[in-house]
Amino acid sequence: DINVRYSFDLDDKAECLERQLWDKTLRCFGLNEASGNTAPSTAFPWTNSPIGDLDRLPSPFYKVAGSPVYKTFAAGTCGTVTLQGADADGDSLTFRLVASTLASATQNVTLDGSSLTLCESDAGLTTTQQLTFFFDACDPFGACAVSTSALGTANFHILPEGPSIVALQALTKDRVLRIIFSAATNCPTVTESAHLAALFTLSDSTVSMRAGDWEEGCQALRVTLDNSSRLFDAAAENLRATVLFAGMLRDAAELSYPSTATSPSLTTLTCGDGELLLPGVVECTMCPSGYVPGENAITKIDECQPCALGTAGVGECAPCTAGTFSSTIAQTECQQCPLGHSCSETGMEAPSACGAGFYQGEVGQSVCLRCPRGQYSSSSGSSHCTACPADKTTQGIGFSSESDCECPEDYYASGDKCLECGKGAVCAGYGAEPKAADGYQLFSVGVDRLEIYSCSAEPLRCPGGVVGACAEGRQGIACAECEDGRTP
Secondary structure, three states, rough: OEEEEOOHHHEEEHHHHHHHHOOOOOOOEEEEHHOOOOOOOOOOOOOOEEEEOEEOOOOOOOOOOOOOEEEEEEEEOOEEEEEEEEEOOOOOOEEEEEEEEOOOOOOOEEEOOOOEEEEOOOOOOOOOEEEEEEEEEEEEOOOOHHHHHOOEEEEEEEEOOOOOOEEEEEEOOOEEEEEEOOOOOOOOOOOOHHHHHHHHEEEEOOOOOEEEEEEEOOOEEEEEEOOHHHHHHHHHHHOEEEOOOOOOEEEEOOOOOOOOOOOOOEEEOOOOOOHHHHHHHHOOOOOOOEEOOOOOOOOOOHOOOOOOOOOEEOOEEEEEOOOOEEEOOOOOOOOOOOEEEEOOOOEEEOOEEEEEEEEOOOOOOOOEEEEEOEEEEEOOOOOOOOOOOOEEEOOOOOOOOOOEOOOOOEEEEEEEEEEEEOOOOOOOOOOOOOOOEEOEEEEEOOOEEEEEEEEEOOHHHHHEEEOOOOOOOOOHEEEEEEEEOOOO
């Protein structure tokens, strides 16, 4: 009988680790008869190895089909498997492909003797792929596995390339080496120098790595050195880092092939005042508008401090100037004082409403204005004043009620009306009662006029003043009569 490769020959450590790149749940039994590994630590039913109380359990694989062979490799490269089979008579075998189906035009498969090679030329492949090929093994007499046992299968697992290194930096302020990858990684352990040595090498072996620390998101690694001053030597500009396959640096989901990338040459990076270096980002950046870095060095955008109330800005927070305010944090610019309000000081958190008797008809003002003569404002926050009723005015500026609106000088109030005083009368206005001028008598105040008389013939008998006022001892209209008991 002719049989293709036995299953237990697939489980040596190196091959199993390669298969685990495709399937992390795969168990490795560490068996390989060709390498003399016939005593598994875990019971495996299909071996001719000692298990339990039996000295030896013969493998039944001479009666059953062999299991597949596997190869896992990165996009942009080729993977080769060696096809194997067994012939009961020990005859040499010739292999041939029975089915060959490719997934895309970027793939190519060749069989050279027992070497089966698949190439994937698309290095930008972003998804995993599995391709299966069936092969037969025949002896020189025409006996083939397809008729005596079964076809063999070869499975190729194509994985996207592992993360590349986009920058290698010497951070002048922190005095550390920084490696930035093209994507978030699976965060291999880097806390000790031995971990770092297993993960990557530096082109200058005299640069001694002490410990590493992944930035948040595991897209950038910071490495503390025993001799950090070497990073800033003139010769350090040619320093490069190369990731080792054994370090198993992969993408965060561990779907990519382990990276073996080499970095660009070392560059020096210094973040200026007000700048921060975000995790996994190559260049320094400013805090978002309305935020500034805190007093301590920061590497997270959420550590930026918002501009406080009464301040605003981009890059730095400045107090709001007079005529403006900021009532919320993280403002890029202060707001103008609204109508009916004033912002009289710098750094105001809220505008002040104009009080009664005041107004402000423009935005962005630092003071409120008094209502002008003839107008009033009865409520706070007024953008304009209200005019007094017709014929009335206020005695000055800054009045707050309609009741402050009165008849002006030379007029007197008669109900809701303002009437002109007329000749011989004196009206001070603003609530004052009308009076007679010297040489006149104000006899009465009517609804629509003043009853006033001239004393031109004898001016001294009419000294003016309030209603009915006459010189001593006189009475009547125009003070023409003597009081009872008196003579001229």
